[in-house]
Amino acid sequence: MTEPVNLEIVxxxxxxxxxxxxxPPVGEGKFRALLEAAPDAMIIVACDGNIALVNAQxxxxxxxxxxxxxxxxxxxxxxxxxxxxxxDHGEAYFSAPKIEVIGSGLDLYGLRKDGTEFPIExxxxxxxxxxxxxVSAAIRDVTARKIAEEKMSQSEExxxxxxxxxxxxxxxxxxxxxxxxxxxxGAQRIKGYTADEIIGEHYDRFYTPEAVAAGEPARExxxxxxxxxxxxxGWRVRKDGSRFWADVxxxxxxxxxxxxxxxxxxxxxxxxxKKSQDDVSTLNESARKHAAQLEVVNRELEAFSYSVSHDLRxxxxxxxxxxxxxxxxxxxxxxDQAKSHLKRIRAATQxxxxxxxxxxxxxxxxxxxxxxxxxxxxxxxxxxxxxFQKADPLRQVECVVHEDVxxxxxxxxxxxxxxxxxxxxxxxxxxxxxAKIEFGSENQNGETIYFVRDNGAGFDMTYAGKLxxxxxxxxxxxxxxxxxxxxxxxxxxxxxxxxxxxAEGAVGNGATFSFTLDSNxxxxx
Amino acid sequence: MKKPVxxxxxxxxxxxxxxxxxxxxxxxxxxxxxxRDGAEALDYLFGxxxxxxxxxxxxxxxxxxxxxxxxxxxxxxxxxxxxDQRTKLLPVVILTSSKEQQDITNGYGLGAxxxxxxxxxxxxxxxxxxxxxxxxxxxxxxxxxxxxxAP
Numbered sequence: 001m002t003e004p005v006n007l008e009i010v011x012x013x014x015x016x017x018x019x020x021x022x023x024p025p026v027g028e029g030k031f032r033a034l035l036e037a038a039p040d041a042m043i044i045v046a047c048d049g050n051i052a053l054v055n056a057q058x059x060x061x062x063x064x065x066x067x068x069x070x071x072x073x074x075x076x077x078x079x080x081x082x083x084x085x086x087x088d089h090g091e092a093y094f095s096a097p098k099i100e101v102i103g104s105g106l107d108l109y110g111l112r113k114d115g116t117e118f119p120i121e122x123x124x125x126x127x128x129x130x131x132x133x134x135v136s137a138a139i140r141d142v143t144a145r146k147i148a149e150e151k152m153s154q155s156e157e158x159x160x161x162x163x164x165x166x167x168x169x170x171x172x173x174x175x176x177x178x179x180x181x182x183x184x185x186g187a188q189r190i191k192g193y194t195a196d197e198i199i200g201e202h203y204d205r206f207y208t209p210e211a212v213a214a215g216e217p218a219r220e221x222x223x224x225x226x227x228x229x230x231x232x233x234g235w236r237v238r239k240d241g242s243r244f245w246a247d248v249x250x251x252x253x254x255x256x257x258x259x260x261x262x263x264x265x266x267x268x269x270x271x272x273x274k275k276s277q278d279d280v281s282t283l284n285e286s287a288r289k290h291a292a293q294l295e296v297v298n299r300e301l302e303a304f305s306y307s308v309s310h311d312l313r314x315x316x317x318x319x320x321x322x323x324x325x326x327x328x329x330x331x332x333x334x335x336d337q338a339k340s341h342l343k344r345i346r347a348a349t350q351x352x353x354x355x356x357x358x359x360x361x362x363x364x365x366x367x368x369x370x371x372x373x374x375x376x377x378x379x380x381x382x383x384x385x386x387x388f389q390k391a392d393p394l395r396q397v398e399c400v401v402h403e404d405v406x407x408x409x410x411x412x413x414x415x416x417x418x419x420x421x422x423x424x425x426x427x428x429x430x431x432x433x434x435a436k437i438e439f440g441s442e443n444q445n446g447e448t449i450y451f452v453r454d455n456g457a458g459f460d461m462t463y464a465g466k467l468x469x470x471x472x473x474x475x476x477x478x479x480x481x482x483x484x485x486x487x488x489x490x491x492x493x494x495x496x497x498x499x500x501x502x503a504e505g506a507v508g509n510g511a512t513f514s515f516t517l518d519s520n521x522x523x524x525x
Numbered sequence: 526m527k528k529p530v531x532x533x534x535x536x537x538x539x540x541x542x543x544x545x546x547x548x549x550x551x552x553x554x555x556x557x558x559x560x561r562d563g564a565e566a567l568d569y570l571f572g573x574x575x576x577x578x579x580x581x582x583x584x585x586x587x588x589x590x591x592x593x594x595x596x597x598x599x600x601x602x603x604x605x606x607x608x609d610q611r612t613k614l615l616p617v618v619i620l621t622s623s624k625e626q627q628d629i630t631n632g633y634g635l636g637a638x639x640x641x642x643x644x645x646x647x648x649x650x651x652x653x654x655x656x657x658x659x660x661x662x663x664x665x666x667x668x669x670x671x672x673x674x675a676p
């Protein structure tokens with residue numbers, strides 16, 4: 001196989017240029033073997049463009065047998081559109097021959113015998129011979145690589161489009177030192193710089209001067225490198241100097257060899273969210289402060305009540321006790337006037353004692369814990385009236401308690417409400433010949449109104465506003481005893497239940513006290 | 526037989542005088558020992574301090590205990606009484622000004638036998654003392670002394 005090829009070279013070259021016989025740098029046989037062993041299609045071309053020599057790869061690649069190629073113009077292996085260009089290029093090459101790769105960067109194509117084209121890359125090497133300059137062309141089919149490159153560039157393109165198009169996130173690449181390498185639209189929108197302005201700049205300009213002084217930018221990269229990624233929230237600075245609260249994820253990017261290539265930084269402007277979170281926590285904080293203040297006030301009230309409860313009654317006991325001792329031990333030495341004075345002293349201590357107790361009850365209403373239940377107010381009213389009757393068996397009062405009056409609230413406090421209202425009715429009908437007390441409820445616009453009605457002494461509506469104030473009385477104690485705390489207690493309890501309380505009456509014509517309860521409250525768990 | 530002692534723990538001199546008067550009016554003739562603060566009460570009960578050497582085998586038949594006391598308050602005294610073998614079975618009646626729910630709950634929680642609020646009206650007070658004396662000194666059966674020294 002070796003000899004004929006060699007002969008062909010010789011014959012071809014000698015046919016064209018008899019005076020300059022090709023003489024490769026190594027022996028003929030070795031040169032041919034080298035040619036055949038090459039992985040690429042090898043074509044030796046004379047300076048006139050004729051093919052002087054080809055190897056088996058050339059035949060396989062282009063689909064010609066070597067007989068069809070030898071002695072013909074090399075242009076037959078190129079698509080027609082390249083042929084006009086090639087001779088010039090060829091001549092230029094022959095005038096300044098050098099080793100050169102063409103086709104990388106250019107899109108070169110080979111033409112097969114069957115007319116199909118395929119992408120190629122060509123390496124040209126000059127070959128000095130006695131017959132003159134030859135050119136050796138190594139031709140490689142780069143179809144597979146082109147396809148791969150095409151795919152890669154498509155995928156890069158779509159990735160690029162994806163990143164560029166993201167407007168809500170600033171997405172950028174940093175080199176290992178933290179300088180900006182890429183920039184997207186979101187970054188421009190959020191941070192205010194155009195790509196031209198920022199690429200190559202260090203990313204610490206996105207941080208506040210305080211953060212930079214504290215070494216935060218460097219620390220974030222360090223953390224990202226150590227942990228793979230670093231997520232943080234903090235103030236960042238726009239081009240115009242304004243600040244925004246950012247959620248930032250920095251991820252270390254490594255190449256296939258494990259070499260740090262840089263960092264990706266994805267950031268979002270969450271100033272609005274931060275602001276609403278801050279608003280909520282400010283609200284929570286102020287609610288917490290209020291609760292704490294209320295707690296303090298409640299505790300003070302409790303301490304006050306406790307002290308009143310213990311200390312205010314002791315002197316009264318002394319006054320009453322020793323007044324009583326005076327009468328008992330020195331009664332024979334005291335005249336009626338003196339005894340009357342002592343009686344008044346003792347009555348006053350009783351009254352004072354009652355005031356203290358009522359005051360404490362009023363304080364208890366404010367500070368006691370509320371437990372909400374469904375309460376059978378009818379049953380409660382009957383029990384309370386029965387107690388009044390028992391304590392005052394001679395009274396004849398017509399009591400009408402409506403059946404199945406139900407309320408929702410604290411059972412203890414609601415009992416106090418009914419005790420006070422029914423107690424007032426009981427008290428203020430004490431001088432009424434046919435005393436009548438009614439307890440019930442009625443529906444007004446979907447709301448339950450509870451009422452206690454009597455036909456007793458009543459009151460002047462002019463002073464209705466004073467009724468519910470503590471220690472306010474519309475009757476003198478000698479007519480009707482009392483401390484003026486009862487209705488104040490009722491009002492506080494009803495307010496604590498989210499309800500309203502009102503009174504209607506006329507002097508000598510009885511009174512009606514009405515109240516509501518906030519029925520939306522659920523049971524205490 | 527000598528009537529056992531009543532220990533009155535009371536810091537208010539007026540209340541002390543009135544209590545004495547009420548006891549006398551009810552013909553309760555037991556010897557009354559008065560402790561004017563919590564520390565004094567404990568010294569007496571445990572034979573310590575000013576009462577060092579007192580025979581702690583002899584304990585009061587009844588303790589009338591005020592709550593608001595200087596130095597050691599009534600609850601603390603009650604706690605110590607209930608946690609000592611020598612005194613843990615003694616009847617203790619809290620006799621005080623307040624009827625604050627927290628005081629009543631605490632008092633019973635620490636093992637008080639009764640809780641009585643001192644009435645302002647002296648006649649009511651005399652009646653309360655009469656009932657206390659009748660109940661604790663006459664009707665009530667004490668545990669046998671042996672059980673006091675039981676572990």
